[in-house]
Amino acid sequence: MTGEQVFLFGLFAGVFVFLVWGRFRYDLVAFSALIIAVIAGPVEADSAFAGFGHPAVVIIALVLVVSRGLVNSGAVELIAPYVIKPERKLPAHLGVMSVAGAALSAVINNVAALALLMPLDLEAAAKAKRAVALSLMPLSFATILGGMITLIGTPPNIVISQYRAEALGEPFSMFDFAPTGLAVATIGIIFVAAIGWRLIPARDRAGTVKSAEDAGLYVAEARVKNESRNIGKRIRDLYPLANDHDVVIVGLIRRGRRVPGFARNETLAKGDFLVLEGDPKSIETFMGAADLDFSGSEKHDVGLTSSSLALVEALVPDGSRIVGRSAMELRLLYRHGITLLGVSRSGERFRDRVRRLTINAGDVLLLLGPEYRMNEITQWLGVWPLEGRRTPLLQRRKASAAILAFGASIGASVAGLVTLDIALSLCVVAYVLMGLLNANEVYEAIEWKVIVLLGSLIPLGTALEQSGGTTLIAQLIVDHTYGMPAWAVLTVLMVVTMTLSDFLNNVATTLIAAPIGVGVATALGVNPDPFLMAVAVAASCAFLTPIGHKNNTIIMGPGGYRFGDYWRMGIVLEVLVIAVSVPVILVVWPL
Structure with missing residues (x-):
């Protein structure tokens, strides 16, 4: 040698x-x-x-x-x-x-x-x-x-x-x-x-893994879209789907007021809100499967299709700005573009609207908003984000377009029209233009x-x-x-x-x-x-x-x-x- x-x-x-x-x-x-x-x-x-x-x-x-x-x-x-x-x-x-x-x-x-x-x-x-x-x-x-x-x-x-x-x-x-x-x-x-x-x-x-019932559950609100396929169905018709996603439908809000009881026989109409109980990921996936939107999305055009929204769980300590107040009083959505989607309080269920609920020290909040603003807002509120508890929102309406773009890029490579690296680059550009990826996500991936x-x-x-x-x-x-x-x-x-x-x-x-x-x-x-x-x-x-x-x-x-x-x-x-x-x-x- x-x-x-x-x-x-x-x-x-x-x-x-x-x-x-x-x-x-x-x-x-x-x-x-x-x-x-x-x-x-x-x-x-x-x-x-x-x-x-x-x-x-x-x-x-x-x-x-x-x-x-x-x-x-x-x-x-x-x-x-x-x-x-x-x-x-x-x-x-x-x-x-x-x-x-x-x-x-x-x-x-x-x-x-x-x-x-x-x-x-x-x-x-x-x-x-x-x-x-x-x-x-x-x-x-x-x-x-x-x-x-x-x-x-x-x-x-x-x-x-x-x-x-x-x-x-x-x-x-x-x-x-x-x-x-x-x-x-x-x-x-x-x-x-x-x-x-x-x-x-x-x-x-x-041993077995913990189920969602063993985890911290949130009471959250989800809006029935104006064009939802579930309009005209009874709430109880959604129970099997909710059960599949480990979510419980605990009530209905109509014209700003909570309908008494579970309202299981009520017929869904556009603009109604369903009151849900579950963990963040289960709530998010159920909303996608049931064609629902988050509470507050009626003030935005993009709803669940926004390219940079995330769910963040945050603990409310003593001295927080939101203790003793509600999201509506702080005008979280109108001033800061942040929605209080849900609240977890030791398994307690609420009759009040989530945005009108008076927050106590020790509550855990489920906040929804632009990911790039979450650190700023949690600091302003004085709440503590829970490590590793961010849930990105999926843009389900773009699934077909994403699959088509990917298939086209692979097809172009297989056909010899472009090399694989160029084909994948074109697919990445398409995803960015479609809003599926932002600049940060390209590098983070x-x-x-x-x-x-x-x-x-x-x-x-x-x-x-x-x-x-x-x-x-x-x-x-x-x-x-x-x-x-x-x-x-x-x-x-x-x-x-x-x-x-x-x-x-x-x-x-x-x-x-x-x-x-x-x-x-x-x-x-x-x-x-x-x-x-x-x-x-x-x-x-x-x-x-x-x-x-x-x-x-x-x-x-x-x-x-x-x-x-x-x-x-x-x-x-x-x-x-x-x-x-x-x-x-x-x-x-x-x-």
Whole structure:
């Protein structure tokens, strides 16, 4: 080995140790390694930051932004009625949720797909009174599997595609990953839904998640829109829908006055207000499903379609400006553009209108207004916003337009009219013009730690490849598998890559393994495409630890899992992935 190779191998070994240790953020570790390589000489100073302009980095960032736009439109919420049915047996629930998770992961980032479906799974577990640990891990694994179906489903596919463009002259297309990805996802979903959940440690099956009844409930008001499809229906006709969303309809306000009792037999008319009880997210989703608008929206033109509204929960301390007064007295809506949507007071129900209710110290307020003004208003009121208790409002009327814009951009890319990065950029511009994303959300949607990791490791990977380091590793694999058929060497490469991915970020694993795969194929004198496809599959399959994939990390807390819980189901799933993917890859991409 040359001195440069020794240095780079040592540097990558140090990066690996620090990433597994987890004491320092992975983006800082990668960036520090890049700077060290520049100072030491293997990476030229003028190309040190070339990785940040790499097409793979741009595409990953754009996919995250597009995913946020689709979420804001409520497009994904359309599947909720089909996946949440408390009466379903657990295997059937896991099958439905896993298929939904895999399908979503194929068209949006798989981390975003899990973030969208996890609250639904938590809700289903609460209604069925079962431990959420039994369903969260299968859901996480299904979203990881689904990401392998398309180019944009998971970062390793994007990285592999761009590496193929550099190494072989042409990238993989959007659906080149589909034959292998669909086969693996199908078998994987059958396994996790029928057998895998049974391998979760028994201790995790004891507890259940808290239902909405155990959380802080608000009494809120929602206005019946002038063009609502529910006009002419009786209030009791909305009870099943309210029950599905964990919301209780506790009354009706007509012409400014509360109708006695629950008014269950009253017929809804335009301008009526329903009095609701529930948690903020349940209220928001019920309002969307029932074609309702928030109280105070009659003073605005945009209502629930506003691009920057949010629900904020805030505690009222002694000395607050609003103690002993009402929202109407403070003229919150007219002077400040903020609506007091609901009040929580130890489960107490009120006869007064929410805006006329005298607020007490210790109440929790549900405030609705422009997100950029919320900090200013809560400080003016002297209330304390509750950490992590902001609920963005979805713009459901724009769901069809959002789906159409996304489909058009992907179609343009598949047809070869524009490159994928340009197609996704046009989709982002469309979402901004439609009001689905504001300037802040465009930047907030990007996972900057991943961008820094990828931008830092690309020059390091290039340096290792140019120094002959990846060729050396490839030759070692070939030497140690001498006499084996090419499919067996492919399997060994998958096992090595999959093992790395369980402990390293999947992007880092792909950057290391991709040139090794091409090197092995070159040494064997065979087609490199099956080796690149094998790396893409193996790098995405991190099922043994909570640190290999972000989805596994996300579910660890809510599911109550321990570090050693993942391998029980994960080891069988990884064996299945290899057993299914190797034959499919060799059929679709012959050696």
